[in-house]
Amino acid sequence: MLEQLLIFTRGGLILWSCKELGNALKGSPIDTLIRSCLLEERSGAASYNYDAPGASYSLKWTFHNDLGLVFVAVYQRILHLLYVDDLLAAVKREFSQVYDPTRTVYRDFDEIFKQLKIEAEARAEDLKKSNPVVVGGNRKQQATWQGDGSEGKKNGGGLKGEGGLKNDGGDGKKGNNNNNNNNKLENGRVNGSNLKSNGGNVSVNGKENDSSNNGAFDVNRLQKLRTKSANGKKATDNVVSKAEPKKAVKKNRVWDEKPPETKLDFTDHVDVDGGEDKDRKVDFLAKEQGESMMDKDEILSSDSEDEEDEDDDDAEKNSKPDAKKKGWFSSMFQSIAGKANLEKSDLEPALKALKDRLMTKNVAEEIAEKLCESVAASLEGKKLASFTRISSTVQAAMEEALVRILTPRRSIDILRDVHAAKEQRKPYVVVFVGVNGVGKSTNLAKVAYWLLQHNVKVMMAACDTFRSGAVEQLRTHARRLQIPIFEKGYEKDPAVVAKEAIQEASRNGSDVVLVDTAGRMQDNEPLMRALSKLIYLNNPDLVLFVGEALVGNDAVDQLSKFNQKLADLSTSPTPRLIDGILLTKFDTIDDKVGAALSMVYISGAPVMFVGCGQSYTDLKKLNVKSIVKTLLK
DSSP states (O other): OEEEEEEEETTSOEEEEOTTTOOOOSSOHHHHHIIIIITTTOTTSSOEEEEETTEEEEEEEEEETTTTEEEEEEEETTTOOSSHHHHHHHHHHHHHHHOOTTOOOOTTHHHHHHHHHHHHHHHHHHHHHHSOEEETTEEEOOOOOOSOSSOOOTTTTTBOTTSOBOTTOTTGGGSSOOSOOSOOEETTEEOGGGOOOOSSOBEETTEEOOOTTSSOOOHHHHHHHHTBOTTSOBGGGGSOOOOOOOOOOOOOOOOOOSOOOOOOOOSOOBOTTSOBOTTSOOOOOHHHHOOOGGGSOOOOOOTTSHHHHHHHHHHHHOOOTTSOOOOHHHHHHHHHHOOSSOOHHHHHHHHHHHHHHHHHTTOOHHHHHHHHHHHHHHHTTOOOOTTOOHHHHHHHHHHHHHHHHHSOSSOOOHHHHHHHHHHTTOOEEEEEEESTTSOHHHHHHHHHHHHHHTTOOEEEEEOOOSSTTHHHHHHHHHHHHTOOEEOOOSSSOHHHHHHHHHHHHHHHTOSEEEEEOOOOOTTOHHHHHHHHHHHHHHOOSEEEEEEETTOSHHHHHHHHHHHHHHHHHOOSSSOOOOOEEEEEOGGGSTTOOHHHHHHHHHHOOOEEEEEOSSSTTOEEOOOHHHHHHHHTO
């Protein structure tokens, strides 16, 4: 049963809802759909599933882009209503005829909707009756035999009543298909070229192939039979093995015989007792390192703005090879007069060029495809303005979509939150998580340095009790920055260490506790369980995922599995997920900035810090406009 059907504008004004249904929805599925799909450029998806206490809904939607209207249908997920898509299309067609921008109430549409719903249900029933019926695991074939009209024997022609192929030959001479079209089985070899799918199971040696595809032939079994020859030997035995190429002999390396240069040693000399060398006193102050790049505004350059026009021209030319190319006059006239309504076929060439461009910038293929689908859904049916090219329209829509994705949905000001926590007399806790070797400890020190410049008292917590040397590495950063560190050594429970560190910070008056954790792969369940326990036990204010800007498709796998594991392994009914992203090694990727887009899209968390060097000052904010410009360049 349909729960609700809603029509509203893109600005959020509800124009009409079905009063006949009158079902009170549990939770807020419409609001969640708008936040999670429509605003996050996931509108190209087929449907959206919403779970609420005591109910599970499926939501489907469609747009009228020219009028700026959204049509949403909500129904119980368990029902699998077949007429929803047809009903949405009919409602969209009829409502667009009565829509008036000056009206806000459409009571007269109730009767129209009743008739549309009855017609859509009737069409769904007719379609269900005309489809093959599954009985006892076998699908009955509702097909007509096309013979010469003299006898039309189904069984004689080799068509069984259950949709399977019968190898009896029968009186097939009277039909048109008299060329042994019934899949002969000779000496254990199947003539696969004569197999034709009739929607049923294929009989081989009297046994029917029960495939999981409800009547589809088992391709794996067919390939196994093909590999056997008539005498039972495998066909692969007759293949003549090629001679293996000779292995290239590795040449001996010639080393430079020049005397080695004097080794440069920049490490701090430490006594055996652990104290610093009195002759060399570490004085690491802000005046030596300079101001952190977090407090500097990045200036955009406009060097490659002229290149965008050339790319637009290429996107316009990249059409399908079998499509008819339009002449110069017709394309020029379309650009001047404007197109009536954009169709999906008009958008495909420009979208394909954009998808390829995003993938060359290290955007995951799955993310690039979904973005293009969302842009197509937002432009389909929209009228093209005069003196405007399709490629320019698609590029502008993609640029708006990328800005909307990369811009944080809520304002995250760490300094403001730190002062708010200080007024409540409790420390602000930040937990750094991520996979192995991405630079969590180094970038934790950069964040600490930035906080020190704003007169914030910082304390480090060495909760990486798994990796050898992790505590010593963090101790070195703490000594250089002259801030306290809480450590308990190795082989301790990191959740307990973090809890004791927060208690110590409350006693000594520290404003911020930066918790360093062990690197772990997203599929390492024991370590992920320990991380989930640490987050649940200490309830940090911010969970930062530290990821590399070098990764492409792996960024999607890392973040999605991290969030999934934190949700599955948490004992809380409302588990904490990743709140923000710290992107490292951003200075090594040139223009391959797609990892930032992939991470934000898959998690919904914003990029809060960007690591761009090896010194403590090399930490900056993500410039959204610069990233979007680089992605579309």
